[in-house]
Amino acid sequence: MIRTTAFAVFMAASFSASASEEAKAKVDLAKAKQIAETVCVACHSADGNSPAPANPNLAGQIPEYLHKQLANFKSVDGKPPVRNSAIMGGMAAMLGDDDVKSMSAYFAQQKLKPAAAADEKLVAEGRKLWRMGDFDKGVPACAGCHGATGSGLPAQYPRLSGQHAEYTESQLLKFRSEERANDPDKMMRAIAAKLSDRQMKAVAEYAASLR
Ligand code: HEC
Numbered sequence: 001m002i003r004t005t006a007f008a009v010f011m012a013a014s015f016s017a018s019a020s021e022e023a024k025a026k027v028d029l030a031k032a033k034q035i036a037e038t039v040c041v042a043c044h045s046a047d048g049n050s051p052a053p054a055n056p057n058l059a060g061q062i063p064e065y066l067h068k069q070l071a072n073f074k075s076v077d078g079k080p081p082v083r084n085s086a087i088m089g090g091m092a093a094m095l096g097d098d099d100v101k102s103m104s105a106y107f108a109q110q111k112l113k114p115a116a117a118a119d120e121k122l123v124a125e126g127r128k129l130w131r132m133g134d135f136d137k138g139v140p141a142c143a144g145c146h147g148a149t150g151s152g153l154p155a156q157y158p159r160l161s162g163q164h165a166e167y168t169e170s171q172l173l174k175f176r177s178e179e180r181a182n183d184p185d186k187m188m189r190a191i192a193a194k195l196s197d198r199q200m201k202a203v204a205e206y207a208a209s210l211r
């Protein structure tokens with residue numbers, strides 16, 4: 001009982017410290033580069049252009065979005081993280097507030113080497129969904145929030161252009177199953193719930209082809 005109380009006080013103190021520290025956090029690009037070259041490199045490459053299509057490209061992503069994701073991978077107040085990933089949970093736990101801010105700024109500044117789409121038929125289907133949505137199912141156009149060319153809209157809406165199709169599809173599946181639950185106002189969960197597997201594949205392929 002005493003231990004629980006002490007723990008709760010400790011958590012409350014460290015949480016408020018981290019909230020005010022986040023605002024004060026300083027960007028150190030040299031340190032970020034070093035972390036990228038020694039840790040993130042294994043899966044995202046040091047320049048944020050991930051060689052394996054299951055791992056997202058981070059290069060050229062909107063910095064506020066990267067920052068939010070790294071925060072969302074962490075568990076807060078002992079609750080399960082709102083973006084659940086065993087791999088990234090471990091990574092994010094090692095990063096302090098300064099590091100999170102620095103890593104986000106660093107990867108946002110790298111030049112994206114966009115992924116390529118492989119299937120033209122899927123691209124054509126995906127283009128339609130991207131631009132017009134699916135009226136019958138009540139799915140809005142992706143372009144409305146992620147931009148006509150998929151470059152995203154700062155600060156809330158991530159870039160999807162040139163992203164690996166396999167990664168994009170995996171996130172749509174995770175929004176649909178609610179395994180990923182960090183989208184504000186359930187924006188993406190509501191959309192993914194209405195998409196078929198085929199539509200997810202198609203729109204992911206189209207996003208990879210966008211420049
Ligand atoms: C062992 C492989 C691995 C390492 C090392 C790794 N990541 Fe990741 N990262 C992943 C995977 C896999 C995902 C996708 C997680 C999911 O499915 O939600 C991811 C996702 C991310 C995302 C979310 C991107 C988005 O578009 O939403 C960020 C940000 C990120 N990683 C940053 C980092 C940083 C910074 C480092 C180094 C400190 C790092 N990662 C190290 C595998 C890794």
Ligand code: HEC
Binds near residue numbers: 145182183203204
């Ligand atoms: C109403 C606005 C809105 C619309 C329309 C929308 N999105 Fe999103 N989307 C978001 C927001 C906000 C996020 C960021 C969630 C977060 O903070 O993690 C997001 C995130 C995503 C991600 C995760 C990206 C990553 O790097 O992990 C994917 C994939 C995605 N959207 C695909 C789509 C597709 C495909 C469509 C069209 C079928 C679409 N979105 C339509 C608001 C929208």
